[in-house]
Amino acid sequence: MTADNGTAKGQAAPTVRARSLAWRRRRDAAARFWRQYRGHRAGVFGLAALLLFAVPALAAPLLVGSDVADVTDAPGGPLEDPSARFPFGTDRFGRNLLGLVIWGARVSLLVGLLAAVLSVAIGTLIGVTAGHFKGWYATVVMRITDWFLVMPTLVLAIALATVMPRSLLTIVVAIGVTTWPTTARLVRAQTLAVETRPYIERARALGGGHRHIMARHVLPNVMPLVLAQTTLIISSAILAEATLAFLGLGDPTVVSWGALLQDAREAGAVSSGHWWYLVPPGVAIAVVALAFTLCGRAVEQVSNPRLGVSR
Template sequence: MTTGTTTKTGAGAAGPRALARQRRRQSAVRFWKRYRTHRAGLVGLVGLALFALVALTAPLTVGTDVSSVTGAPGRPMESPSAEFWLGTDRFGRDLLGLLVWGSRVSLLVGLLAAALSVAIGTTVGVTAGHFKGAYATVLMRITDWFLVMPTLVLAIALATVLPRSLGTVVLAIGVTSWPTTARLVRAQTLAVESRPYIERAKALGGGHWHVMSRHVLPNVMPLVLAQTTLMISSSVLAEATLAFLGVSDPTVLSWGGLLQDAREAGAVSSGNWWYLVPPGIAIAVVALAFTLCGRAVESVLNPRLGVGR
């Protein structure tokens, strides 16, 4: 009897978990079936996969000493050739190797800055939409202040005051680009909070944390996911801008840093296009790929938007 009871209890406990896992798998399958109908989204996804592969395999393909100034393999400012496909920089380093290695920093900073921005915006948006009253009013006025201030100017000011490092760049981008996410998430939270099941959850004794974590957050996560993919492209561009303006860590190799080096070396006036064009194209292609993926995700999660395929 005891064994039968135990087995029943175990099956009953495992049943809801198995059902939840099955539903998640079915949801993921439905998402992929809809996503792959968006040709632009697939192109962006393939591009991101290639860039991620290049960044992850950089230590194996170009080595770890590619940025070393001493012992550079070529002469300064060589044009593209069979030996150096993208030419060399002002120190004689292989620009192709620098471009490949710089992808690691640019993509990492873009991902971390976007994650920080979306995390702040989601927290502010959900809490402001749930609690309302004076708390929400104060948060929204702070959000409005950040919205009217130029994001790039705030990021430059913050990066100038703090020590130059990758952490500072991530912090500068993340804490200045969250207001748009906060506004979107708050609007979605207000829409979710007006539904009848939220009132039933509160009537049954559900506290603030229970309502926000179990009912509100799962319903705003699709919006957060779409916003994250769009924010990464903006973060990559912001990192490149900060590095180009010289407020990033000069010892760290990134695509924006390569553009800054090219400017300092006078590549524009001397006509050394191979120094400027490859990093600029890489930044533009990555930003475009993330944008295509973000638009496709947004269209799948909200078909009423009617985003073109």
């Protein structure tokens, strides 16, 4: 029994050391990434802008309350000018527009993030498998990808949002399943480059199967590209969500930046000169989309330093 316990402890010790070494390497890689990221001023500015919107959005129930969108108990009168009480004025129902913008950030950021994750997940799966298996499978899949590329993304999203129930899930699916082709193309190209490296041949010679090669060798090498692509697609997804909501295809019971723009259009804010109804949600959409783009470019340059040299 003592010998068995000693053997078990002897076998467990290398496993613990290996896990500790792996975690230390991950921490060192994260610290190295952050040091390089801080060298990109535009990326730091984009990250600061995102925090400026994300923190109030997360704390929205505490800052503005969950009843900010209630039209039956609005605190002000319809379309009041900006004042000390209402810094952004009020909407056509008398609701505090600043509170609506803060609450709408929760929806717009969440939809943009989920839609981008869905889009990148589909594109990564298709790109990795098409680059690995090649042959007739890659030909068929990439022809489908080309068809999605030449089709107007917004038109496809509008068509899906029209035939599906009006909800946030519909918006996420409509954006996610129409914006993946670019990611698929980029990931496939990176997969083809990775699979020409000698260690892939060694893995095959040692008996590594398709799943092992794609999961252990290909996917880790394409993840920096996937991360950069995710941050870039989030900005496009936020713009797409705002567009669909502005066209009346979003969830009418949910407050988002696009829905606020739609309300402003229906209230005639443009013709009546109520600029405060349009400017805050419009500026918020533009700033967040720009911030995600700046972060994505910085991540892309950190992941591939040659891009910074070529530019």
